[in-house]
Amino acid sequence: MAVRVQTDLFDAARETADLGAGHVNVGAVVTFTGLCRPNADSGAPLEALTLECYPEMAEEELSRIEAEARARWPLIDALIVHRHGRIRPGEPIVLVATLSPHRAAAFAAAEFVMDYLKTSAPFWKREETADGASWVAAKTADDDALERWSRG
């Protein structure tokens, strides 16, 4: 079980392979990689995203989210990697990988981690376009996505 907050690029395939190595009884591996899109929310071409973060809290909060996922589903292992700093279109921002004996738990846990992370991990995106830089506004859809996990 691990969380990492870093500025460096990561290789999702290698991270996932490393996570799976040494585990037996893994029947399902689900990975989600979030990428930097080529356009800003306004539709304008994006030059880069800069992610600001509260690093100490980010690590603690991601650990709390991972612990909650492990309490809800029978996971064999999990990994969350989140970048900050300057990120170019096409580059990965976040990786969530979940390992479990069966697929349902791995899928659900990965989705749960992402939904929680979007609204509670202390990261803030700033978009750079030809018109300048602006902070990304939080999206109601992210709050709605989180809501379903508290229903029963």
Added chain:
Amino acid sequence: MKLLYFAWVRERVGRAEEVAEAPAGVSTIGELIAWLRSRGPEYAHAFESDAIRAAIDRRHAKPDAKIAGAREIAFFPPMTGG
């Protein structure tokens, strides 16, 4: 206690962190925000939105959370990571 500011809250306040002691009678996050707003136009601007989030010692805290004993209180906009 140490106060930390992030993203546009940091930009509007004009600094990333500071050490401050709240006056007597300020016991919750909501009261601390009200006091901060009174400290000058940059604070009033930074804290004008009701959407500002807070964390006490690196855990999310609601407006009615007590600040007694806190070492580090952070203020920031709604999160947009992932």
